[in-house]
Amino acid sequence: MNPMPANSNADHAGVTPLTLGLREDGFAFVQAADMHALLAAHGRLEDWTDFVASWNELPIDNYLAAVGRQRRRRHAVYCAPSRGPITRAPHQAHFQTLNYNTLQGDIERWFEPVDAAIAEGPTLSTVLGFARDFFAPLSPQVAAWHVEVHQFRIEPSATQAGEPTPEGVHRDGVDYVLVLLVDRKNIRSGTTTIHTHDGREVGSFTLTEALDAALVDDARVFHGVTAVTPVDTDAPAHRDVLVVTFRALTA
Template sequence: MHAQEFQPPYTPIAYGVTTLRQNGYALLHAADVQAWLAATADELGAVHAGWNALPADAYLKDGGRYRRRRHSSFVVEGEQVRLVPHRAHWQPLEYNALHGGMQRWFEPMLPQTVALPVWSRLLARVGETVSALHGERPWFVEAHTFRIDTAGGIGRPTPEGAHRDGVDLVAVFMLDRHAIKGGESRVFEANGPAGQRFTLREPWSLLLLDDARVIHETTPIQPLSPDELGWRDTLVLTYRRDGFQES
């Protein structure tokens, strides 16, 4: 733990849903997540391998070139996970003042990633959590694979600032931090003063957010050394009832 960082408020996975109900968010240890997914380190590594082939995000309105990403959409119903035809990512301005109102056509996730058995298992497990929170139903899931880098000196994981996503649950998997400082996660009550701040460092630790109750952001990252490229890899899943957000 770095001296100036706040201790991440990890929750035992057995109390994850209870903590979500109480606080609007829950943070799970990587070892608990791996056991929950019944996944080996090699299986999780096969998922993360796709992050080395992420195209640049061409839609950044701040003019930055620090974000690479892919995007695919799924319907999750119990153990059944179905990839839907490729579609644009769209958010209303109400939830994303910077990039809302735009149809953003990102490249889809790699077929070899989506075909991994652990990938469907991962989507189904998170689906169980949101069903425990909001009732069982089909969930409309958008998967975002992000790499934020320091090629321009600074990278912004959430250039839109503190926000909600307009969904029922947000799941943020930390996958990798390389040669960076910063990237502090901040979670605040949407309708109150309470908040938490901490830095995700464990690969495959998981932050779950009840999107109606909290807003969230991640602070910018900078390189530890001006001579070395740094990056921060995350997988972000959003679960929404009654359909995808559409323009």
């Protein structure tokens, strides 16, 4: 699909052409150059090198390993008011019901926390600020958001493909999702597909460059990512993404 133009010119309510595209289609693909411009308009990215390097320190997801799959991850939770500072919440479990995760639903999953230097650093703060300000005009009635941050590394090998979404095509059980590619090395495929509730595919694209991004209205569409395999089976391979989810907090 063609990427959505990331015109940052907004009307008085903060609505941009990108926002309108998400409102109309339920998803948007933003190319790296456009995403960089959007992020730079919201804050600083000077720790980007350290941010990327932090994916080298992700521990194994033991819950997934228990069912014969493999990936690495860390997790953090934030509270984001519709306006004002976004603050990190105490470390807590990640939970999805079986309705949204048929592989590992109804389980409180405790992952190692995102390192403090990354969690409080300028790059992640900028990403969170952009995402909050982007999604807010879509739900102006929401006063505050429960935000979860996931660092994921998928490592395919010569004997096993890597599965970015082992639960298959799914919804996350939140309101909005941002998927940001951080690094991609020696892999093929990893195509994101977007589906309606009846399973019809309505979009597909592949995150190939650092800062390529997908924006998803989770209530409206399902999403999945095809398995990745190494191009050179004798060399290390990985797909690193940052996933940020927003769920409205109710009074």
